[in-house]
Amino acid sequence: MKCIGMSKIGLVRKRNEDRFCIEGPFCIVTDGMGGYKGGEIASTLAIDSIAEALRKLETPSEEALQHAVSEANRMVYERVFTEPELKGMGTTAVVAYEQCHTLYWANVGDSRLYLFDDDGLVQISTDHSMVQSLYEAGTLSSDEMLTHPQRNILTRAVGVGANVEVDCGHLSVESGNRILLCSDGLTGYIPQDTIEAMFNEQSDDERLLEDLMALVYDAGAKDNVTIVVGTIE
Template sequence: MRVLSFSEKGCIRKNNEDSFLVLSDQGLYAVADGMGGHRAGEVASSVALHELEMWIPRLEGLEDLALENGITEAFIQANRVVNESSLTEPENAGMGTTLTVLLIRDEKVVIAHVGDSRAYLWRNEMLTPLTMDHSLVGELVRLGQISLDEAKKHPQRNVLMRAIGADPTIEVDCRSIGLQAKDVFLLCTDGFSNMISDQELTEEFLEPSSWEERFEKLRNLTLERGAPDNFTALCCIME
């Protein structure tokens, strides 16, 4: 398996509040998009990934539902630590982060998710979203109250309904799917997905070029479009 990644502050932000984690020996991959005042978002995303990494040994030997429950507990622990820090340390007040995790175990993949960072599967020349945005506009789209095009321009498109650290408790989306040869998984923050549409991803993935070339083209395209937010993408390519 190959792993490609990039994480940049973009063209406007002064610092990068995104973080990502690659633990190939454990089959774990994650992206996090932090939020909060004066570097608090950067703290939130890095703390959440640190807690996730510390939790990994507890997942050894777990399978099926027990493994999903174990990853959910890792999210709960990360939420607890980030929330407590936001309440007890003034410089971290109000901080939080998205967290999207991919865990590859044998012939199975577990996807766990909170926030509006995303996970996609590229299989048989088709792109499938594996996560739902836990955002206000995401909920409005699901309810049929606004269209996808309206969501892209909605004044409250950055409002999250769920985030690690925002509340003392957290609800985690967690699911498992079977792994197939030549599967490609993409994890990304909204600074990337807001600039590159699903249709554009599909078209680029169909191009007769290497994954390295495709990934670099998408990175450059995000920058060319002004990259108003930090943006991170991580690609796991099964071979």
């Protein structure tokens, strides 16, 4: 799996609380929250912890990724006990690890993983957010999710409690399949069908990354945005 990523602060925020890591067979995106410095500390702690755990893996599995994210949760949560002013900080986390044409994944929060193949762009992860809960309850449409005033409220995040439930899974992938990991700075403002159209139009991952980032800025870049795209080799 060959991946490329980019993270930008946007046009409104004063600091970038997003982080990403691409290393060999895995990639990670985190998006921090929690006031002054808290968000960037949480996202950095989490991504460093997850990456360290994945580097040690000989055989990936759902359980291994789930454990890595759970350990990151513990580290972020315990940091608050040494620095009480950071209380309430947390972060999203989405992880993908490919080996032998199997893609293992895990996520907490609303940073997303997508697969692009012959069936188009398919969201693999599920958001842990207020608007996702409303959508699943049938009280909100997919279009309304992009403009709802509570769209930034998470129902699950890394580091806000002693324990966290981590979604995980795996799926078969083929050479030429492409993946997208991103923070909600992309998906919170750009509809999925628009993103899918850009995947169809642009086969070069580097140019696709630049085009997606330009799309966000054309839309006002109201949030930090982190995008990782890659192709299964």
